[in-house]
Amino acid sequence: MQLDIRLPMGLLFLLLGAILLVYGFASNPAIYAAHSLGQNVNLTWGVVFALFGAFMLWLARKKKT
Amino acid sequence: MSLNPIFAVTAAGAGQVILNLATVDYVILASYFIFVIAIGWVIRRSMKTSSDFFESGRSLPAWICALGFIGANLGAQEVMGMAASGAKYGIATSHFYWVGAIPAMVFVGLFMMPFYYGSKARSVPEYLKLRFDEKTRTFNALSFAVMTVFSSGISMFALAKLLNAILGWNFDACIIFSSLIVLIYIYSGGLTSAIYNEVLQFFLIVLGFLPLVILGLQDIGGWSGLMHNLDAYSATKGMPGAWSHSWQYMADAKANPIGIEWFGLVAGLGFVLSFGYWCTDFLVIQRAMAAKDMNAARRTPLIAAVPKMMFPALVILPGMLAIALYHKGGTAGIGLPVGADGNPDYNMVVPAMLAKYFPNGMLGIGLTALMASFMSGMAGNVTAFNTVWTYDLYQRWINPDPTDAHLIRVGRVTTVVGLIISACCAYAAAKFNNIMDMLQLVFGFVNAPLFAIFLLGMFWKRATGHGAFFGLLLGTLLAAIFQGCTLPVGETAGLLKGGWLGVHHTFVSSMAQNFWLAIFAFSGCFLGTLFISLATAPNRTDDQLRGLVYSLTEKHKDAHGPWYVRPFPLGITVLGATLVLNIIFW
Numbered sequence: 001m002q003l004d005i006r007l008p009m010g011l012l013f014l015l016l017g018a019i020l021l022v023y024g025f026a027s028n029p030a031i032y033a034a035h036s037l038g039q040n041v042n043l044t045w046g047v048v049f050a051l052f053g054a055f056m057l058w059l060a061r062k063k064k065t
Numbered sequence: 066m067s068l069n070p071i072f073a074v075t076a077a078g079a080g081q082v083i084l085n086l087a088t089v090d091y092v093i094l095a096s097y098f099i100f101v102i103a104i105g106w107v108i109r110r111s112m113k114t115s116s117d118f119f120e121s122g123r124s125l126p127a128w129i130c131a132l133g134f135i136g137a138n139l140g141a142q143e144v145m146g147m148a149a150s151g152a153k154y155g156i157a158t159s160h161f162y163w164v165g166a167i168p169a170m171v172f173v174g175l176f177m178m179p180f181y182y183g184s185k186a187r188s189v190p191e192y193l194k195l196r197f198d199e200k201t202r203t204f205n206a207l208s209f210a211v212m213t214v215f216s217s218g219i220s221m222f223a224l225a226k227l228l229n230a231i232l233g234w235n236f237d238a239c240i241i242f243s244s245l246i247v248l249i250y251i252y253s254g255g256l257t258s259a260i261y262n263e264v265l266q267f268f269l270i271v272l273g274f275l276p277l278v279i280l281g282l283q284d285i286g287g288w289s290g291l292m293h294n295l296d297a298y299s300a301t302k303g304m305p306g307a308w309s310h311s312w313q314y315m316a317d318a319k320a321n322p323i324g325i326e327w328f329g330l331v332a333g334l335g336f337v338l339s340f341g342y343w344c345t346d347f348l349v350i351q352r353a354m355a356a357k358d359m360n361a362a363r364r365t366p367l368i369a370a371v372p373k374m375m376f377p378a379l380v381i382l383p384g385m386l387a388i389a390l391y392h393k394g395g396t397a398g399i400g401l402p403v404g405a406d407g408n409p410d411y412n413m414v415v416p417a418m419l420a421k422y423f424p425n426g427m428l429g430i431g432l433t434a435l436m437a438s439f440m441s442g443m444a445g446n447v448t449a450f451n452t453v454w455t456y457d458l459y460q461r462w463i464n465p466d467p468t469d470a471h472l473i474r475v476g477r478v479t480t481v482v483g484l485i486i487s488a489c490c491a492y493a494a495a496k497f498n499n500i501m502d503m504l505q506l507v508f509g510f511v512n513a514p515l516f517a518i519f520l521l522g523m524f525w526k527r528a529t530g531h532g533a534f535f536g537l538l539l540g541t542l543l544a545a546i547f548q549g550c551t552l553p554v555g556e557t558a559g560l561l562k563g564g565w566l567g568v569h570h571t572f573v574s575s576m577a578q579n580f581w582l583a584i585f586a587f588s589g590c591f592l593g594t595l596f597i598s599l600a601t602a603p604n605r606t607d608d609q610l611r612g613l614v615y616s617l618t619e620k621h622k623d624a625h626g627p628w629y630v631r632p633f634p635l636g637i638t639v640l641g642a643t644l645v646l647n648i649i650f651w
Binding site: 002003005008009011012013015016019020023024027031032034035036037039041042044045046048049052 | 093096097100103104107111124265268272280421422424425427430
């Protein structure tokens with residue numbers, strides 16, 4: 001039985017999303033004014049990464065059952 | 066070797082863009098590397114036979130192979146090179162996708178995969194042995210093996226030089242670290258490991274670069290703001306409008322920044338070079354040959370073509386945005402350094418965009434995506450190298466009757482050796498730029514005519530082994546002579562630029578010289594193979610050619626089911642969509 005790539009991929013993206021989210025909450029808003037047009041991209045893309053990761057995990061789980 | 070237009074060995078990381086990493090960025094980078102190694106470690110247990118190691122046991126679903134197919138090609142040189150071209154040429158860079166990739170990808174899926182996959186050959190050179198003879202195979206295997214370790218070395222060099230320039234990391238440490246990571250996961254998981262990492266890297270690049278494009282577009286004032294600034298920029302270059310249209314200025318080579326006219330573009334890039342790469346380069350074909358069945362193998366390049374046709378938005382657009390921002394606000398607007406020739410340093414487009422738009426956090430993601438793509442570029446080459454070395458050179462010439470366990474061992478040792486040679490190439494590239502450019506040139510001569518013998522081999526059963534081998538030599542020789550007789554405008558004659566046999570024709574750009582060289586080499590090889598085949602006796606019986614040649618192979622029936630699981634309707638849809646994109650951005 002080979003490893004289903006969606007499992008590690010889902011975990012990785014979920015983890016990266018979580019890191020971005022935590023950092024997005026904790027970081028100084030000044031860095032967003034200096035870089036990303038004032039938008040907290042860490043929060044928005046943290047959500048996107050986490051959702052993508054969760055979706056991959058759901059696909060892997062769906063196939064298993 | 067991909068069809069990369071600009072990102073040259075000499076170019077990587079010359080500018081003064083500096084990225085400042087924070088702890089969070091290091092945490093993100095570390096998480097990625099831990100996952101990569103863990104995946105290799107887990108897959109290690111399912112590596113039981115040599116087929117598992119070299120061919121993923123021919124067991125992968127089409128979508129994984131497709132993302133591996135596209136991921137192996139989406140190395141960092143591609144990402145950075147296409148962004149550089151986007152800045153230098155504008156929308157016309159999309160020709161490298163919509164002309165120079167999609168048609169060939171559809172062709173290989175529909176018409177050639179049945180022979181590669183159906184012949185049960187384990188590599189592209191092995192197909193050549195079955196179809197033609199041993200000498201044609203060995204010629205192809207040798208040139209391919211040298212080319213792959215060399216390309217992997219170039220990736221390594223470019224990565225180390227870039228990280229050294231933008232992060233101040235130690236060059237040697239980067240070489241050692243990147244080789245070790247690639248070594249660990251290929252050594253343990255073989256091709257499957259490489260493909261899985263290509264899939265990971267694909268999503269990292271897509272999700273990591275999308276915010277860059279979105280932020281850049283918001284900043285410049287949306288699409289209309291981008292077009293407005295590009296038009297203003299192109300006017301300063303004496304080619305008003307040329308950056309915002311793909312075809313409109315292609316009638317005359319002097320009217321567009323690429324410096325090529327439509328015929329050279331379509332025949333040279335769209336036919337010879339593109340088909341030569343996508344239809345014969347084992348690096349990409351290997352991904353499709355790992356598929357679980359014929360239908361999946363044929364659909365691999367077709368599914369891969371769907372993201373491929375969207376990639377201009379991800380990799381070319383950042384370059385267009387960068388040059389538009391540069392025009393709008395000068396160096397201060399984007400932080401793009403100016404090169405020695407007074408033009409912006411196009412190769413630094415991606416680092417400059419990352420530095421401008423990504424705060425810490427997303428910066429870690431962007432950097433991880435970039436490093437991942439450098440490494441999967443290396444890994445792709447290393448896996449293709451160890452397969453060709455083990456099957457086509459070692460098993461043929463050194464040990465014809467090995468046990469299966471022995472083959473896996475050879476594959477693993479080859480991985481180590483391949484990476485060591487790559488590292489040597491990386492240092493050679495750092496020391497002698499000209500030698501690397503020279504090698505790249507020579508591979509260009511060998512590759513340009515290659516597609517002719519596959520085309521004749523697959524669709525004309527009368528093509529013979531002698532025909533293919535000597536046709537190939539003739540094509541390669543013609544390529545060298547062609548280069549010796551022509552020169553791009555503004556260059557001085559020499560071994561590297563051409564004209565060493567006397568300048569009989571000058572081209573508007575080196576790209577034009579390159580495309581026309583390919584057209585000549587292909588035609589020479591095609592005609593040479595044709596006539597030599599007719600003059601020599603067939604060396605394969607019809608029975609031996611069954612499954613290898615179109616007219617002697619039972620037509621593969623499309624699977625039943627919706628259109629997207631059947632190769633033909635899928636292929637036609639992909640071509641139709643590409644046509645629409647060409648018209649929209651005409």
